[in-house]
Amino acid sequence: MRQEFIEKIYAGWLAKIIGIRLGAPVEGWTYAKIKNIYGELNHYPVDYHEFAADDDSNGPLFFLKALEDGRHGFDLQAQDVAEALLNYAPFEHGFFWWGGYGISTEHTAYLNLRNGIPAPRSGSIEQNGSTTAEQIGGQIFIDTWGLVTPGNPDLAAKYAREAASVTHGGNGIYGGIFIAVCISYAFVEKDIKKILEKGLSYIPEDCEYARVVKAVMAFYEEHPENWRDCFRYIFENFGYDKYPGNCHIIPNIAVMILGLLYGEGDFGKTLNITNMCGWDTDCNVGNVATIMGVRNGLEGIDYDKWRKPINDFLACSSVVGSLNIMDIPYGATYIAKLAYAVAGEEMPEPWKTIAEQRIDSCHFEYPGSTHAIRVRADSFGGIPATRETDVINTDESAASGTRSLKILAKSVWGGDAVYAYRKTYYEPKDFHDSRYDPCFSPLIYPGQTLHASAYIPEYSQEALVSLYVRDAHTGKIYKSENQELKKGEWKTLSFEIPSLDGVLLDEMGVCFHVLGTHTEIFDYTALIDDLYADGVPEYSLDFANEKEEVWTGLHREISQMTKLKGLMYLADGQLNLSCSDFAEAYTGRYDWTDYTAEFSFTPLTGENHMVNVRVQGAIRSYAFGLLPNGKAAILKNDNGYRVLTEADFQWKAGTEYTVKITAKGNCLRAEIDGCVLEACDNERPYLKGSVGVSMQKGSHDRYRRIRIGRV
Numbered sequence: 001m002r003q004e005f006i007e008k009i010y011a012g013w014l015a016k017i018i019g020i021r022l023g024a025p026v027e028g029w030t031y032a033k034i035k036n037i038y039g040e041l042n043h044y045p046v047d048y049h050e051f052a053a054d055d056d057s058n059g060p061l062f063f064l065k066a067l068e069d070g071r072h073g074f075d076l077q078a079q080d081v082a083e084a085l086l087n088y089a090p091f092e093h094g095f096f097w098w099g100g101y102g103i104s105t106e107h108t109a110y111l112n113l114r115n116g117i118p119a120p121r122s123g124s125i126e127q128n129g130s131t132t133a134e135q136i137g138g139q140i141f142i143d144t145w146g147l148v149t150p151g152n153p154d155l156a157a158k159y160a161r162e163a164a165s166v167t168h169g170g171n172g173i174y175g176g177i178f179i180a181v182c183i184s185y186a187f188v189e190k191d192i193k194k195i196l197e198k199g200l201s202y203i204p205e206d207c208e209y210a211r212v213v214k215a216v217m218a219f220y221e222e223h224p225e226n227w228r229d230c231f232r233y234i235f236e237n238f239g240y241d242k243y244p245g246n247c248h249i250i251p252n253i254a255v256m257i258l259g260l261l262y263g264e265g266d267f268g269k270t271l272n273i274t275n276m277c278g279w280d281t282d283c284n285v286g287n288v289a290t291i292m293g294v295r296n297g298l299e300g301i302d303y304d305k306w307r308k309p310i311n312d313f314l315a316c317s318s319v320v321g322s323l324n325i326m327d328i329p330y331g332a333t334y335i336a337k338l339a340y341a342v343a344g345e346e347m348p349e350p351w352k353t354i355a356e357q358r359i360d361s362c363h364f365e366y367p368g369s370t371h372a373i374r375v376r377a378d379s380f381g382g383i384p385a386t387r388e389t390d391v392i393n394t395d396e397s398a399a400s401g402t403r404s405l406k407i408l409a410k411s412v413w414g415g416d417a418v419y420a421y422r423k424t425y426y427e428p429k430d431f432h433d434s435r436y437d438p439c440f441s442p443l444i445y446p447g448q449t450l451h452a453s454a455y456i457p458e459y460s461q462e463a464l465v466s467l468y469v470r471d472a473h474t475g476k477i478y479k480s481e482n483q484e485l486k487k488g489e490w491k492t493l494s495f496e497i498p499s500l501d502g503v504l505l506d507e508m509g510v511c512f513h514v515l516g517t518h519t520e521i522f523d524y525t526a527l528i529d530d531l532y533a534d535g536v537p538e539y540s541l542d543f544a545n546e547k548e549e550v551w552t553g554l555h556r557e558i559s560q561m562t563k564l565k566g567l568m569y570l571a572d573g574q575l576n577l578s579c580s581d582f583a584e585a586y587t588g589r590y591d592w593t594d595y596t597a598e599f600s601f602t603p604l605t606g607e608n609h610m611v612n613v614r615v616q617g618a619i620r621s622y623a624f625g626l627l628p629n630g631k632a633a634i635l636k637n638d639n640g641y642r643v644l645t646e647a648d649f650q651w652k653a654g655t656e657y658t659v660k661i662t663a664k665g666n667c668l669r670a671e672i673d674g675c676v677l678e679a680c681d682n683e684r685p686y687l688k689g690s691v692g693v694s695m696q697k698g699s700h701d702r703y704r705r706i707r708i709g710r711v
Contacts, residue, residue, distance in 0.1 A: 001343045005150040006351055008187055008294050009339065010332035010366045011301065012147050015267070015293025016286050017314055017328060018306045020056045021048070022271055023281030024435070031231060031278040042272045044309060050426070051310075052435035053317035053324070055096035056286045059141030061331055062088035062318050063163055064148060067338050069620065071684075074342050078162045082119035083639060085110060085166060087319075087617035091565035093555075094317035094437035096137075102128070103246065105135045109167035120165035123172070130170055131244040136252050138164040138172030139179045140283040143290040146183025148339045150294075155342070156184035157202040174203040174210070175249045179287050186294040192260050193217070195291065212238055212250050216257040227262035227273050234258060240279065247280050256284050260291065267292045267300045298367055311391075313372035315426070319618050321441030321562035322589040322690065325426060327371045333359055350401040360443070360591075361532035362422060364403045368393045371422065371531075373509075377409040377524070378417045387411060391420075399453030399490045399529035412461075412524040414516020420528050421509025425472060427549055427559075434551040439562045441587045441690065444469060444508050445708070446500035447538030450480075452510050455490045455527040462487065463526065464513040467495035472506035473545055482513055490529070502542035504560060508533060536595050540707040541587060544573035561585045564618045566695075571702075577693055578605075578700035586615050588690030588708065594664045597691045598707040599624075602656045606699025610635070613663045614689035622686065623694060624659050624670045624677070626651045634668050634679045636686075641696075644668075644679040656704070664711050 025046040026034055034041055063084050067073075070080025089095040089110065098107045105123070112122040125133045142160050149156040157177045164176030178199040185198040196217060203210050219233050234254040243250050255277035263270025267289075274288045275281050293301060301307060314331065316324040337355040340347045347355055354363050362371035375389035388410040398404040407420045424443035428434070444450070454465045464482040471478070480495035493510070510528050541560060548570060549557045558568055558575060566583020569576050577583050595613075603609040603626055610625040619639040627633055632649035635641045649672065651657065659672040666685035670677045691708065695701055 001340060001345050003348050005187055006336045007366060008297055009147050009336045011298045012290045012294040013332045014328050015289040015301060016143050017057060017310060019271055019285035019289030020054050020282045021051050023275050023285035024054060027282045029278045034276055034278055041276055048432040050431045052431045052433055053315045053438040054436055056140050056282055057314060058095050058316050060144040063141060064144040076159050076162050078119035078165045081163045082113050082122060082166045086113055087619045090319050102132060105132050105137050106167050108132055123165055123167040123169055125169035133169035134171045134249055135245050136247045136249045136280055136283055138168035138249060139175035139287060142176040142180050143183055144335055146180040147335050148342060149184045150187040150339060153181040153184045153198055156180040171207060171209045171249055174207050175253060177202050182291050183294055186291050190295055208250060212254050213257050216254050220261040227258055230258050231277050252280050252284050255279060256288050259288050267296050268302060303368055307368060311372050312370045315438045317436045317438040319562050319564050320590050321439060322443055324438055324440050325443055329366050329369050329371055330360060358532045361530055363401060363530055364393055364405045365401045370405060373405055373420055373422055375407045375409055376419050377412055397455060397527060404527045404529040406525060406527050408525050410523045411521055412514055414514055414520045416514045418512040418514060418524055419509055421507045423506060424508050425504060425506035428551045434555045437555045439557040441560055441562060442505055444505050444533045445537035445539050446497050446503060448497055448533045448535040450495045450497060450508055450533045452531040453490050453492045453529040454485060454510050456485050456487045457525060458487050460525040461522055462515045466511050467493050468509060468511050469497055469505045470507040471503040473504050479511060499538040501540040502545040536710045537708050538710060540705055542705050543575040543703060560587050575703040579695055580698055582696045584692055584694035586690050586692035590690055591688050592690060593688045594711045596660060596662045596709045596711055598658060598660045600656060600658045600704045602702040603653050604700040604702055606697055608696040608699050609701050610694045612692035612694055613661050614686040615692045616686055616689040620686055622668055624661055632675055634670055634677050636681060645677055647675055647677055649675045662711055
C-alpha cells in the first residue's frame with residue numbers, strides 16, 4: 001500500500017465531515033428554497049459554535065469496527081456489521097434517525113436484529129419491503145469501506161455489500177457498493193467519468209440505480225454547460241415524487257452524479273453544486289466530498305474556507321462516551337491502521353508508532369491538522385486585554401516526526417499564562433444544538449500521566465512551561481512544576497495527575513508562563529507536539545457531585561455517563577437506573593486494560609442487578625450480578641449475558657453493597673462481603689474497556705460511587 005494513501009485517507013475522512021457540515025443546515029430543503037433564501041450558497045450557511053453529532057459520521061466510523069470486533073476477521077460478514085450496530089448504537093436514541101418501525105430503515109433493521117432476525121435478512125426487501133429497504137442509508141454510511149480499501153475496488157465492493165445488507169436491500173445495497181468503489185478507486189484514478197464507470201461495473205446493468213447514474217452522465221455529455229438544466233431534468237424525471245418513502249436513494253444519487261460531473265474536479269465547486277440541489281444535502285455532500293477529498297488530496301481543500309471552521313473536531317453519539325469526543329486525525333489513523341492490516345502490510349514510521357502506541361495523541365503529522373487544540377491567555381493580576389489566538393500546523397520544527405502545532409496569542413503581557421489545550425469533556429453549552437443527541441465520558445482521569453513536548457522559537461518571548469488539567473466542577477487547575485524552556489530546544493514533559501475524588505477533568509494541555517514585566521506587550525508564539533495521556537486512573541466518581549445536563553426538553557443526560565437504555569436520574573446525591581426490560585449506562589475510557597473497579601450500590605426492586613467492567617459497548621462487556629434465588633455471579637455479555645461462575649450470596653433489597661472487581665488479563669475477581677468469585681475467559685476475551693451499571697427484568701438500582709484504581 002502506498003504511504004501517500006495515509007494522507008489521502010485523512011483527506012477523505014476530513015472531507016466527509018466538511019460535506020456533512022455544509023449540508024446539515026439545509027437538510028431536507030428544496031433547490032427552490034435554498035435559492036430563494038441564499039441565492040448562490042457557496043459557504044457554510046451556519047457558523048456553528050461546535051457542530052454536534054451526525055448520523056452520517058456516526059455510522060461510517062462505528063460500523064467499521066466490525067473488522068476489529070467481528071467473528072470473521074477481515075473476511076467480513078453481514079452479521080459482523082450487524083453486531084457492530086447493536087454494540088455501538090444507543091437503544092432508540094442518538095446515533096441515527098429513530099423514526100419508527102417501517103418508517104426509518106435503520107430503526108427497522110435495528111429492531112429486527114434485536115429480536116433475533118439475523119443479517120442480511122434484517123435489511124432485506126423480503127423482510128421489510130422495497131420502500132423501506134431502498135432508502136438512502138445504504139450509501140450514506142458506506143464511505144469508510146472505500147477508505148479502508150484504497151485502490152482495491154474489489155474488496156471495497158465486497159465489504160460494502162455485506163455492510164449495506166444489514167439495513168438495506170436492492171438499490172440500497174447497489175448504492176453502497178457504488179459509492180465505496182468510487183472512493184476506493186479515487187485513490188488511483190482522477191478522471192471523474194472513469195471513477196463513476198468503475199462504480200457502475202460492480203452493480204447490475206439493469207438496476208434502477210445504474211439506469212439513473214447513466215442517464216445523468218448522458219445528459220452531462222450532451223449539455224455540459226449549465227448544471228441547473230441537468231437538475232431540472234433530474235427533478236422532472238427522477239424527483240422525490242417518483243419514488244416512495246421519506247428519503248429514497250435514487251433522487252439523491254442523481255444529484256450527486258450531477259455535482260461530481262459539473263464540479264469539473266474542483267472540490268469546493270463540486271460540494272456547492274451538490275448542496276444547492278437540495279434534498280438530503282448532508283448525506284449527498286458528505287459522500288461526494290469523500291470521493292473528492294481522496295481524489296484531490298489535502299492540497300485541493302481550501303484551508304481557511306473549509307478546514308479552519310472545523311478545527312479537526314468531531315462529536316459522535318455512540319454508547320461509548322469516550323469515543324464520542326474525537327478528532328478527525330484519530331479517525332483517519334484508525335482507518336489507515338485497519339487498511340494496512342487488511343492489506344497484510346506493516347505501517348511505515350512514524351505512523352506505526354502513532355497507531356499502535358498513542359493513536360489518541362495530538363501528533364500533527366497530517367499537514368494542516370490541529371487535533372481540535374484551542375488557545376487562551378489569562379492575564380496576570382486580572383489586567384483586561386483583547387486576546388486573539390490562533391493555531392497553525394507547521395513543519396518549522398517537531399519533537400517527533402516532521403510536524404508540530406504553532407500557537408499564537410496576541411497582546412500578551414509579561415506574567416501572563418498562555419494555555420494550549422484539548423477539551424476532554426463537553427457540556428450542552430459548548431454546542432450549537434443537540435443534533436443526534438451526543439453525550440460524553442471524559443478522555444482523561446486522575447492518576448493517569450499526561451505527556452507533551454514544548455518549544456519556544458528564537459523569535460518568541462521566554463517562558464516557563466508546565467502541563468495541566470482542569471476540573472470542570474470547580475474550575476481548579478492542577479499543574480506540574482514549572483520548567484525552564486530554552487529557545488530552540490524541545491523539552492519533553494510528563495505530569496502524573498494526582499489521585500482525586502469526585503472530579504471531572506475537562507481540559508488537558510500545556511501552559512506557557514510568559515516571562516517579562518507588565519510594561520511589555522507582544523504577540524506570543526510557541527510550538528507543542530505529542531500531547532496525550534496514558535496509564536491507569538485512580539479516582540472516584542461521586543454521584544453527589546454530578547448533575548443533569550439539559551440539552552433539550554427531550555434530551556437530558558447525567559454528566560460523565562452515556563446511556564444505552566432505561567430511566568436514569570439523580571436523587572439524593574445518587575444515580576438511579578431502572579427498566580421495564582433492561583437498562584445500562586457506562587463511563588470511563590474505551591481503552592482501559594487492567595484495573596480495579598469498586599461499586600457502591602443498592603438494589604431496590606427486581607432480582608437482576610449488575611455492574612460492568614471491560615465495557616466495549618452494548619453487547620460486549622463483563623458483569624458482576626446479584627441474581628435471583630440468592631446468587632452472585634460473574635457474567636459475560638456476548639450479544640446476551642451468560643454466567644461464567646456463580647456462588648450463593650443471600651442479598652437483600654434496600655441494602656447497600658460494595659463490590660470490588662479486579663480485571664487482569666483474561667481473568668476477573670469479584671469480592672463482596674466476604675464472598676469471592678473468580679473466572680477466566682478463554683473464548684474471545686475482552687481485554688480492555690470502560691465500566692458501567694446495568695440491570696434486567698424490571699429492576700431498579702441506586703449508585704452512590706464508583707472508584708477506579710490500579711491492580
